[in-house]
Amino acid sequence: MIERILEKIVKNKVYTGKAIVLLGARQVGKTTLLKMLFGTADEVLWMNGDEMDVQALFATISATRLKAIFGNKKIIIIDEAQRIQDIGLRMKLITDQIPDVQLVVTGSSSFELANKLNEPLTGRKWEYKMFPLSFAEMVAHHGLLEENRLLAHRMVYGYYPDVVSNVGIEKEILKQLSTSYLYKDVLLLEQIKKPEGLIKLLQGLAYQVGSQVSYNELSQLTGLDAKTVEKYIAVLEQTFIIFRLGSFSRNLRSELKKSRKIYFYDNGIRNALIANFNQVELRTDVGALWENFMVSERMKHNQYAQNWSNSWYWRTKEQKEIDYIEEQAGVLTAFEFKWNPDAKHKIPKLFLETYPESEFKVIHRDNLEDFLI
Secondary structure, three states, rough: OOOOOOHHHHHOOOOOOOEOOOEOOOOHHHHHHHHHHHHHHOOOOEEOOOHHHHHHHHHHHOOOHHHHHOOOOOEEEEEEEHHHOHHHHHHHHHHHOOOEEEEOOOOOOOOHHHHHHOOOOOEEEEEEEOOOOOOOHHHHHHHHHHHHHHHHHHHHHHHHHHHHHOOOOHHHHHHHHHHHHHHHHHHHHHHHOOOHHHHHHHHHHHHHOOOOHHHHHHHHHOOOHHHHHHHHHHHHHHHOEEEEEEEOOOOOOEEEEOOOOEHHHHHHHHHHOOOOOOHHHHHHHHHHHHHHHHHHHHHHHHHHHHHOOOEEEEEEOOOOOOEEEEEOOEEEEEEEEOOOOOOOOOHHHHHHHOOOOOEEEOOOOOOOHHHHH
């Protein structure tokens, strides 16, 4: 069993007087993690928000009835809690009126959970995001040497637990996962009436990984209006399929100020959407694959390590660009990502002159552990 970084973090929050909220896309291992922590002991009650009778149970519930349902259970786990109407108010009722139980909920949509949890549970919850397996977790599992040997494989097939655990049938699993993404969560959340437009949008985003994204261009590509494109992208982000990276700008008029790049949380899902599982040696998009891999893995690393940092990319109207910029404790560090360790690189002189106190690093496949562990 591959140990997850969040296991110890969540374990340390049990019985601290707050609900534990675990957010992440379907199939990233949320339920598996909780089973490792709590198992099926007599003191644990498992409920699944995807089930209609569970949704009906919480539709009109009182503290008295909840106490009767919970009985002598000490740990209450509600999986896929975003499917329960007004889940935030229901959780508040449990944490306030039944304080001797530990409430744990999972959700595959921060969109619904955030809207229904933040206000009712202010000061009453510990919230964590869970992602597909990470480079750091796999290094801890079988060592840096072995994971480096698998690096080209990870760039194509990604890190979903089911993919990592089933060598040889990765394509089939990823196709099922990408379909589950599109139809089980995203379409239901917004009652999207044109799923073919959403699929075209995801494919367009997959082809534009590492490039600036234009909502107008995506609108023309998909046949959706620009506002709908923006709305769908927000939903895709809130269901942990993609994330946006804004442009860094402080001093120069020539710096792009409102542009965005969009990345996928998992390379395998990105490749499944465009049906391209060619190995990296045969690909023309290896640079984009490497950039997506590095930025997404860095996001995982910072979340799990609780490194509170600001992240951007940098580009000017004259096409001068830096792949990734991070600010921690007031210090700017610029990163360039190169799959080939021998590839030439040069930091834009304009950036150095404008931000002379910043640091600059090149990350390639021979030194990525310095960036991701």
